[in-house]
Amino acid sequence: MKQLVILGGGFAGLWAAMSAAGERVDADADAGKIDITLISKDAHLVIRPRLYEGGGEDKRVPLKPLLDKIGVRFIQATIGSIDPQDKSVFFSDHTHAKISYDAVILATGSYLKQLNITGxxxxxxxxxxxxxxxxxxxxxxxxxxxxxxxxxxxxxxxxxxxxxxxxxxxxxxxxxxxxxxxxxxxxxxxxxxxxxxxxxxxxxxxxxxxxxxxxxxxxxxxxxxxxxxxxxxxxxxxxxxxxxxxxGIEANKLTSSFGKPDAGAQGRLAVAQDLSIPGYDNAFGAGDVVWAYTEPLVPSDDSELMTSSEKSLAYNSDRPRTLFSCQHAIQLGRFAGYNAIKKLRGQPGKDYEQTFYATCLDLGDWGALFTTGWDRVADKTGVEGKEMKKMINTQWIYPPSSESSAEEIYAFVAFDEEETAA
Missing domain, CATH: 3.50.50.60 (FAD/NAD(P)-binding domain)
Structure with missing residues (x-):
């Protein structure tokens, strides 16, 4: 049995698990040949974009009930290190414990930058x-x-x-x-x-x-x-x-297991457009630990001479790339889970793209500012923006309920016909 291991239980990790589980079923009737495991130090998906509001159980979603519903094993543990050559993950809070994988998705997220300042x-x-x-x-x-x-x-x-x-x-x-x-x-x-x-x-x-x-x-x-x-x-x-x-935040240090992180991108790894990590077999990245371009490359004379990998990794300041954001993490996870299963099946995956970009900034009693496009043009402001923010914060960024059926969960993350045509 092949093993897909997903590292991290945030937005990218959970959406990767749902997407992978759905593709595992759709790709082959003999679904039992791929085992999917998600590892996270936290028992919950923390709705981190809402923490400025304060605590409360509505800011946390238990992982295990949802993962159980789709046949994904959950291990609550802290990841100490990764050996991509041996294809092993080691736990820091379990003596000598490790798990081996055939494919891995790095989705360990980010954290607040630590300032070296007294007090x-x-x-x-x-x-x-x-x-x-x-x-x-x-x-x-x-x-x-x-x-x-x-x-x-x-x-x-x-x-x-x-x-x-x-x-x-x-x-x-x-x-x-x-x-x-x-x-x-x-x-x-x-x-x-x-x-x-x-x-x-x-x-x-x-x-x-x-x-x-x-x-x-x-x-x-x-x-x-x-x-x-x-x-x-x-x-x-x-x-x-x-x-x-x-x-400000920076990527989880486990990125260094897969090469030298990009210091100019807050410690994130550059990944190919299919979200694979260059130089490592069956390794993918998603969420805040990586950056990828959000739009397809427009062909040019120079690009025609480049390999696929070079096109994906060559930094071009004119091309928008993913940010530390929930909207990007969710889609990155969705693509990574899909592509990891495809790779284990020996089938072509799909290049990540996410051309629509928006932000919604909560500004307290003033309301909220909803913008669209990379130049962040105001679309909704004040009370109208606040209603949009409420919709995003309480509905759009949440996963399906664990009361949903497996089929409903798979449908929630499934690519439509246009998306899968590539």
Whole structure:
């Protein structure tokens, strides 16, 4: 029996498992010849894009019931290392335990960048994991109940997508806990809040920050953190007991098992257009650990002279590539699962593409900003944008219920006739 092992139980890993299980059934009536295993340190799919809202069981989906329904084995374990030459995965929390594979999908995700700054580990907060989100929830409950002046100020480090959502939503979350007035300060090394989002969203972001009375400290960053203050690199000292980090994410370090990650792409691996990892037999990548181009290559005289692998991996700044995002992780997982089964069957797979790109930025009581295209042109704003955000956050990014039948789950991830024609 051949073994497909999927590493990671986030969006990419779970969608890869559903897609692989569906293709295993469709590809051959003798489906039992391929065994599929998903390994994750967490028993749940954490709905990470919603953690800026706070904790709650609606932010977690149990993996095992859904995987059981589609015949995918689940192992809850921490992956210590991968040996792609021996085709083995070793667990760090099980003595000498390992699992061998015939094909593997690396989908171990990303995490908040760790800053080498005094006090960050002891006194910093984040919404990067479910556990960190619960810790921040507890801190918010604590600070509204104490009298110290430093408790009335909250500082968010990073004015990118996550930082903006955190800062604006914190105002709403605090209102639900107390009628006390708190200061919220947003810090970023860039000179513009939301610089990574480009020029089109800026007027809406600025309007929302004014509405929430969020103070900005731009062109600076953190120098030191203590229990009751944060010192910025420009010398300003802010009295605070709550510093929340949203300073960007980077790929899981297990990417180094398959070669040298791309330092210019936050430690992600470049993969071929079919999501295979070049140089490694039957190895695929999906989600935040890899980058791939989202659109097919337009033929040119130069491209005609290149091999398929060279076309996939040659970096071209004019071609959009995947970002750290739920929408890309889901589709990458879907393609990777499909292609891994095809490869084990000795059949051609399908090149990944995802030409539609949109963002929906939650801006608290102001509403939300829904944009389309890589230049992020506003499509829906305010209340209308908030309704779109609610739809995305509570429906579109969730997997099927474990109460669904296997056939319904397979249909949920199946490619339509146009997609499979390639």
């Amino acid at each position: 960050v580990k002891q006194y910093g907060f984040s919404a990067d994991t479910y556990e960190e989100t619960e810790k921040l929830d507890q801190q918010l409950t604590r600070i509204v109940a104490v009298q110290e002046e430093s408790a009335k100020t909250l500082v968010v480090i990073g004015a990118g997508f996550t930082g903006l959502e955190l800062a604006t939503e914190l105002r709403s979350r605090l209102k639900k806990k107390s009628d006390k007035t708190c200061r919220i300060i947003l810090v970023d090394k860039e000179e513009i809040a939301g610089a990574e989002l480009g020029v089109n969203p800026k007027p809406y972001i600025d309007e929302a920050l004014r509405l929430h009375n969020i103070e900005l400290r731009l062109g600076t960053s953190v120098k030191e953190l203590t229990e009751n203050s944060v010192t910025l690199t420009d010398g300003e000292v802010i009295a605070t007991q709550t510093v929340v980090f949203a300073n």
